[in-house]
Amino acid sequence: MISTIIIDDELHCIQTLLKNIELHCPQVKVITTCQSGKEGIDAIKKHNPDLVFLDVEMPEMNGFEMLDKMSAPRDFQLIFTTTYDQFVLRAMRASAIDYLMKPIDGPELAQAIERVEKQLRNNNAENHRIVNLISNSDLDEDDQRIALPDRHGYIFVSPAEICYCKAEGAYTHVYLTNERKILISKALGETEIMLPPRTFERIHHSSIVNLAHIRQLKKGDGLFIIMSNGDSLSVARSKKDHLLSRLGVK
Template identity: 50%
Template sequence: MRAIIIDDEPHCISSLKYDINLFCPEVEVIDACHNGHEGISSIKKNDPDLVFLDIEMPAMNGLQMLDQLGGNIPFQLVFTTAYDKFAAQAFRLSAVDYLLKPIDTHDLMDAVSRVKLRLNRDVSRQFDNLKYNFGRPFAEQRVAFPHRDGYDFVNVKDIAYCRADGAYTTVTMADGKSTLLSKSLGEVTEMLPVKLFERIHHSTLVNIQFITQFIKRDGGYVVMGDGVKLAVSRSKKDRILSLLGLERW
């Protein structure tokens, strides 16, 4: 894979090039750029397979640089960022690969492995979703759910609950529609904002906003907006009661 690195910090470029050469022999770094303008010129000239793009650069940040390309993104993207874990939520929700600085070599190798699996796929919709999510409150963001032919983009606030189905997860929306994802419940839990979602059982994740009742009998369960009853594990009861503003029993 032919790659370009775009970052305004020379030491970050040098460090990433070193790690790529040492740990990712399938990647050839063909150019390194220090700002968005250089990046645009290099992309048009070199037609790379992969771009490592710093999200925060002076004059023109990474998102603005991609906008300047007119929405045409015929290459794979891995963002590099010093943003904290809360801002990084926007990347996860958008199904966009990112590396937190200082970059961990294992994370780098994992990102390159994922890129290899999706070469030649259009990433424009993920980028559009990232632009939509960036800087918005969690409740207003959208999540990219993968399926066989691509991704479905849904509003986080419209997800009512998720239930484990073996190695898969069934996601139920507020309108009653359900989707089976080829991701474990643990993976889905990591994608969604903790301020809205809570594991009430080892097999169930719920959007707290859609709980309409907490019932003490039969071991304890919640009733969701669609009338579905979901068991609450004993270890989670006090936590759920607290989130709902209720007294412990």
């Protein structure tokens, strides 16, 4: 059983989540529920749960502030429940933190619990990702660090270090400015969600580039771009006009 605490200031949200857990996640045992960050901190210290469902926006102390006030180790799995804006969601994605949008959907909840079970089987503590999330939540999106999952865990990089990303089936090669290449266990579409849209552009179904690292445009049999590391990438015909517009080229 996965021992669990729910922290949410809205009672009806707690009741809805409890019902969904009962219907879809019999392996989850809810130890207690809390309606404030202070209650949540006390409950976590007392019960040492495997998993915490945490509402982002609560009065007096929001979810980020609650985590920041907790002393280490924060060695529980974390799922945020939120109606929050895209900027906060991007901070969560960048930090590899799971979340569920309210109103919570039963099948999505079940999928999130499957991911928790996998993390618990692998003895993967949540602490480093929570620390990264707290740091990211106070930063502009271009300054956030991104958690790249590899076979050993996570590698944290800043968006400026990423030159471009290229798909390889269900995986993505991430090319960095120091000539390193990382193979991560996310498809290109999932990787794109983590990247700041102000500086990254999808130029092909198989590649995303950092606009700051484009060094040259080449026209010929199609459009190609030369990146700062010298690599040449093809631009899809359907992506050409939007890319040229973003680069200020007609």
